[in-house]
Structures are given as C-alpha cells and as structure tokens.
Amino acid sequence: MFHVSKSYLPGTWALQDVSLEVGRGQFIFITGQSGAGKTTLLKLLFAAERPNEGQILVLGRNIARLQGRAVPALRRRVGVVFQDFKLLSHRTVEENVGFALDVVGTPRREARSRVFNTLRQVGLQHRRYHHPMSLSGGEQQRVAIARALVGEPEILLADEPTGNLDPGLSVEIIELMMAAANRGTTVIVATHDIALVERYRMRTLNLEGGRLTEVDLEGGGR
Amino acid sequence: MRLWVIGAILSRAAWRGFRGSGVTAWVSVVTISVALFLVGAFSLVVVNMEGMLDRFAEDLTVTAYLEDDLTPEQASDLAKTILAVGVIEYVAVVDKEEALERFRRMTGGAALLEGIADNPLPASLEMRLNPEDRSLEGFSVLEEAVVDLPGIAELRHGREWIDGYARVASLIRVSGYAVAVVLSLATLLIVANTIQLGLYARRDELDILDLVGASRTFMRTPFLLEGTLQGMLGGGLAAGLLWLCFLVLLPSLEYGLTFLLGQTEPRFFGFAEILRLVLGGALLGLVGSMAALLNRRS
Numbered sequence: 183m184f185h186v187s188k189s190y191l192p193g194t195w196a197l198q199d200v201s202l203e204v205g206r207g208q209f210i211f212i213t214g215q216s217g218a219g220k221t222t223l224l225k226l227l228f229a230a231e232r233p234n235e236g237q238i239l240v241l242g243r244n245i246a247r248l249q250g251r252a253v254p255a256l257r258r259r260v261g262v263v264f265q266d267f268k269l270l271s272h273r274t275v276e277e278n279v280g281f282a283l284d285v286v287g288t289p290r291r292e293a294r295s296r297v298f299n300t301l302r303q304v305g306l307q308h309r310r311y312h313h314p315m316s317l318s319g320g321e322q323q324r325v326a327i328a329r330a331l332v333g334e335p336e337i338l339l340a341d342e343p344t345g346n347l348d349p350g351l352s353v354e355i356i357e358l359m360m361a362a363a364n365r366g367t368t369v370i371v372a373t374h375d376i377a378l379v380e381r382y383r384m385r386t387l388n389l390e391g392g393r394l395t396e397v398d399l400e401g402g403g404r
Numbered sequence: 405m406r407l408w409v410i411g412a413i414l415s416r417a418a419w420r421g422f423r424g425s426g427v428t429a430w431v432s433v434v435t436i437s438v439a440l441f442l443v444g445a446f447s448l449v450v451v452n453m454e455g456m457l458d459r460f461a462e463d464l465t466v467t468a469y470l471e472d473d474l475t476p477e478q479a480s481d482l483a484k485t486i487l488a489v490g491v492i493e494y495v496a497v498v499d500k501e502e503a504l505e506r507f508r509r510m511t512g513g514a515a516l517l518e519g520i521a522d523n524p525l526p527a528s529l530e531m532r533l534n535p536e537d538r539s540l541e542g543f544s545v546l547e548e549a550v551v552d553l554p555g556i557a558e559l560r561h562g563r564e565w566i567d568g569y570a571r572v573a574s575l576i577r578v579s580g581y582a583v584a585v586v587l588s589l590a591t592l593l594i595v596a597n598t599i600q601l602g603l604y605a606r607r608d609e610l611d612i613l614d615l616v617g618a619s620r621t622f623m624r625t626p627f628l629l630e631g632t633l634q635g636m637l638g639g640g641l642a643a644g645l646l647w648l649c650f651l652v653l654l655p656s657l658e659y660g661l662t663f664l665l666g667q668t669e670p671r672f673f674g675f676a677e678i679l680r681l682v683l684g685g686a687l688l689g690l691v692g693s694m695a696a697l698l699n700r701r702s
Binding site: 228251253254255256257258259262268270281282284285286287288289290329333 | 406407409410412413608609611612613614615616617618619620622
C-alpha cells in the first residue's frame with residue numbers, strides 16, 4: 183500500500199496516507215480500537231472497497247485500477263475470515279467449505295477430498311456433515327478458516343477472527359493461522375485483542391484515527 | 405470437462421434454489437401455466453379453424469358458366485386459356501347435356517323438367533386451384549383472369565363464405581395474440597418477483613460467493629436456470645391441462661364444434677406445438693428472471 187487514503191464521507195477519513203508492505207509468508211497483526219479503520223484496510227486488500235488516493239498492489243495487481251471483472255480472480259487467491267463467521271446455517275460444514283472450490287469448477291470428488299483434508303487441518307473432519315448451528319463458536323470459526331484456506335490462497339485476511347471467542351479458543355484460531363503462514367501464506371489479522379498480540383509478539387501495526395504506525399514490540403517481528 | 409463440472413454445480417444450485425423457494429416457486433409455475441393454458445386454448449381453436457379452411461379449399465371447385473352460343477370448340481379453347489393462367493391444376497368442360505344429367509341425378513328424377521322443351525342449364529367450366537394457390541389470393545388471381553374473358557357468363561365460387569370464415573379465424577388469432585401479450589407481461593412480473601424474493605432469501609449465500617471469488621455469471625446463472633425451470637414446468641402443466649380439457653370437454657362441445665368445424669374432426673396439438681408451448685414457458689421464465697437480475701443490479 184502506498185500513501186493510501188479512504189473516505190466514506192467528505193471531510194472524514196477512514197484511512198489517511200497509509201503505507202504498508204507485507205512480504206510473502208509474513209504474519210502480521212493490525213491493531214486498533216473499533217472504528218480505527220482496520221476493516222476498511224482489509225476491505226481494500228480484497229477489493230471490496232477502492233481507495234480515494236494512493237496505490238495498492240496485491241499479488242501484482244493494482245487494486246485502485248482493477249476492473250470489476252478481474253475482482254473474482256483476485257479473490258480466489260485471497261482467503262477472508264470474519265468475526266461473525268459468515269457460514270450458511272442450512273448447509274453442512276462440508277458444503278460451506280466447498281463453496282470456494284465450486285466457483286472454480288473443481289470436480290466433485292476432488293473437491294470432497296480437498297475439503298476433507300482442509301477440515302482435518304482445522305481438526306473438524308469428523309464434523310463435516312454437521313450444520314454450523316450445531317457447532318460451538320470456536321468450531322464455526324475453524325470452519326470459516328477452512329473455507330478461506332481450502333482454495334490454497336496466497337493471502338489470508340482475518341477481521342477480528344477471535345472477537346466472538348473466549349481466550350482459549352482464540353489461541354487455537356491464531357495457531358491455525360500461524361500454521362498457514364508457515365506453509366507460505368501471507369496472513370494479516372486485524373484485532374483489538376492486545377493480550378493476543380502480546381502473546382505472539384509478531385510484527386504489529388496500529389491504526390488510530392485512520393493512520394497506521396508500526397508498533398515496537400520488544401523481541402517481536404519475523 | 406471443467407465447463408461440465410461448473411454446469412453441474414450451477415444446475416444443482418438452481419434446483420436447490422427452486423426447492424428452497426417452496427410455495428413461491430409453485431405460485432410462479434401455476435401462473436405461467438394459466439397464462440399459457442389460455443394462449444394454448446386460443447391457438448387450439450385457431451389451428452382447428454385453419455385446418456378446416458385448408459380442407460374447404462381442397463374441396464372447392466370454381467365454376468365458370470358459359471354463354472349459350474359458345475360452341476364446344478370455343479369452350480375447349482377457353483379451358484386452355486384459363487389453364488395457362490397458372491393457378492389451376494384441373495379444368496373440365498361440362499356441356500349442357502351433362503349439366504342436365506347431373507341435375508336429374510341430384511333431384512332424383514325429371515319431374516321438375518317435364519314440360520320444358522329446351523335444356524335451360526348452361527354449359528360450364530369446372531376448375532380446381534393448385535394446392536399452393538388454394539388461398540384467397542389464389543381465388544383473386546383466377547377471378548381477375550377469368551371474369552372478363554369473352555364467352556364467360558358468370559363465375560361462381562365459395563370465396564365469400566371462405567372469406568368470412570377466414571376473418572373469424574383471423575379475429576380469434578389476433579385476440580389470442582393480444583391475450584398472449586397481456587398474460588405474458590403479467591407472468592413476467594410474477595416470475596421476476598419470485599426470483600427477486602429468491603435473491604433476497606439467498607443474499608447471504610451470494611455475499612459468500614462474492615467473497616470466495618465467484619464471477620457475476622456464476623452467481624446469476626442459477627437464478628436464470630431457476631426461472632427457466634419454472635417456465636418449462638408451467639408450459640408442461642399448461643399442455644397437460646389443455647389435453648385434459650380437450651378429452652373431457654370435447655363430447656359436451658360437440659354441437660358447437662360441428663357448427664364451427666363442420667364435419668372436420670377436431671385435433672389436439674402435435675409434438676412440435678406442445679414443444680413450442682413448453683419452450684414459450686421457458687422463455688417467459690428466463691426473461692422474467694433476467695428482469696429480476698437487472699433490477700437488482702440497478
């Protein structure tokens with residue numbers, strides 16, 4: 183991101199002159215209070231929003247100039263996880279995760295095998311025929327992570343992924359994302375959970391009033 | 405291969421959407437079937453009337469009565485001249501004696517002609533139009549060519565009768581078109597509304613599809629297929645209802661049909677016409693769902 187600004191209303195800036203560079207396979211935290219601009223920053227990265235100013239290069243594509251029809255191709259390379267999981271209650275876990283493979287026309291047998299393997303990574307292979315409402319909050323978030331990872335994305339974006347979970351489950355979720363980073367996926371986690379950030383001491387940036395600053399965590403970084 | 409896989413995925417999504425829409429989808433199907441039933445009923449009447457018209461034309465001969473002073477050679481020359489016009493396949497000279505003989509056969513005896521010394525019946529030319537010219541236009545061409553020929557006293561044909569009948573058939577056809585247009589518009593609105601409801605009910609699913617990189621076509625196609633499926637089912641149902649009505653109501657309408665169709669046997673639609681009805685329904689469903697998607701886009 184190079185000098186990116188984003189405004190929803192004239193005169194107020196959700197993001198202001200934000201510059202950020204994240205390398206392949208890095209894991210970073212974006213912290214900040216509610217309304218600081220964390221969600222906007224993530225939305226810009228998967229082209230759900232466009233910047234008013236500045237340039238954003240994601241996987242070699244300039245988001246500011248990306249045409250509408252090129253957005254789906256970009257999103258297939260970027261997995262996204264939300265605080266509220268965004269799972270379909272009338273579909274099974276397997277079907278929820280399989281969505282990401284349907285859109286690229288993955289044959290059914292191959293899709294089922296990949297979904298099974300991804301669910302095994304998040305420890306939910308035995309729950310694949312269950313419906314989300316019968317799962318705990320932590321399990322639902324793991325399903326959402328499986329959906330984000332099943333297409334083997336190069337980037338994983340998580341917006342308050344532990345916001346609805348207790349501390350024990352939060353750790354589980356972050357561990358899963360770290361495992362993805364260890365496999366080469368770039369992971370960006372937006373959170374206001376400072377305890378979690380301090381526990382892992384990874385590269386951290388703080389958003390305040392739409393401005394992004396690097397946080398100096400002693401011994402942190404990677 | 406991938407195209408087939410995507411086709412299967414989208415078809416499954418459409419079927420799931422149709423089942424998920426429940427009563428709303430069936431309301432749409434029934435509406436389409438009612439519209440197509442009415443349009444089909446009009447078409448059935450027109451098809452039968454047109455069939456009868458064709459048969460009339462097949463049986464119809466045109467008679468040109470000849471002036472009394474014409475010799476048999478002149479009558480024969482006149483027949484050759486008329487044949488050269490090109491719209492008739494057959495012409496025969498009926499001389500005065502044959503005309504009298506026919507009259508005797510028709511009346512069952514000679515009682516009416518007793519006491520009349522001379523044969524009062526004129527000689528005539530009997531003509532039949534070519535199959536491709538058995539239309540009002542064909543009659544007109546023949547009439548223009550023949551009516552003023554020297555030696556022709558009078559031209560007789562059933563044109564006026566056929567003309568009137570064709571006008572009624574045409575009126576029914578035009579009314580059918582008008583009904584079809586009005587009902588189609590109403591049906592389109594209902595299908596569009598059903599699909600809109602489907603879009604609203606599945607907005608979470610669409611959001612997720614958008615999130616995981618589904619193209620616009622991928623997201624829209626199931627809705628288009630769903631609309632098409634509703635239309636096809638509606639068309640099929642309409643064809644079934646028409647057939648049922650044809651079987652059940654035919655005996656009680658026999659008198660009216662005899663008046664309309666004469667001795668012609670009423671017929672039901674053929675395969676091609678039923679197919680047209682079903683495809684018409686599919687088209688209605690497709691256009692209705694396209695309208696819903698365009699509306700959402702706006």
